[in-house]
Amino acid sequence: MEKKNLTCIRCPLGCQITVTLEDGQVTDVTGNTCPRGDEYARKEVLNPTRVVTSIVRVEGGILPVLSVKTKDDIPKGKIFDVLEQIKPIIVKAPVAIGDVILADAAGTGVDIVASKNIEAVS
Numbered sequence: 001m002e003k004k005n006l007t008c009i010r011c012p013l014g015c016q017i018t019v020t021l022e023d024g025q026v027t028d029v030t031g032n033t034c035p036r037g038d039e040y041a042r043k044e045v046l047n048p049t050r051v052v053t054s055i056v057r058v059e060g061g062i063l064p065v066l067s068v069k070t071k072d073d074i075p076k077g078k079i080f081d082v083l084e085q086i087k088p089i090i091v092k093a094p095v096a097i098g099d100v101i102l103a104d105a106a107g108t109g110v111d112i113v114a115s116k117n118i119e120a121v122s
Contacts, residue, residue: 001027004045010036017041049073053115054086056101061093061118068101069115074108081106093120 001022008015013033019041020028029041043049051073055065074082082105091101095118102112 006041006044008032008037008040010034010040019045021045048076050076050079052079052082052112054083054112056086056089056091058095058118059090059092060120061095062121063116063118066091066095066101066118067115068112070105070108071111071113074105074110078106078108082108082112086112091118093118 001020004019004021006017006019008017011034015032015037017029017031017037017040019026020030024046026042026045029038032038032041051070053067053069056068058064058066068086070082085102085106089101091114095101095114095116097114097117099114100111101114104110105112
């Protein structure tokens with residue numbers, strides 16, 4: 001039997017959660033005050049994922065950089081692969097929130113999308 005202690009990040013409460021594992025399976029979750037904590041803890045110990053945020057350079061825009069993010073969460077182990085693919089990207093203005101900047105980042109099946117509008121320089 002293995003126990004892991006986590007701080008839940010699904011809401012501002014930050015519950016201290018204990019997850020009990022046996023043979024790679026979650027057998028018990030305690031310390032959460034809502035169902036979201038249980039869901040978070042199970043996912044975090046078996047298949048941790050994250051949303052990645054970054055910036056890319058903008059050509060011809062009113063701002064020099066554009067904030068971007070993964071459209072959904074990705075496996076935690078793929079974060080640095082995704083960031084390496086984002087690093088060389090330069091987009092041309094105009095850009096709208098939700099525009100796909102990079103499809104299928106690092107083979108995750110998740111797109112990198114714009115999280116800000118950038119107008120072109122007039």
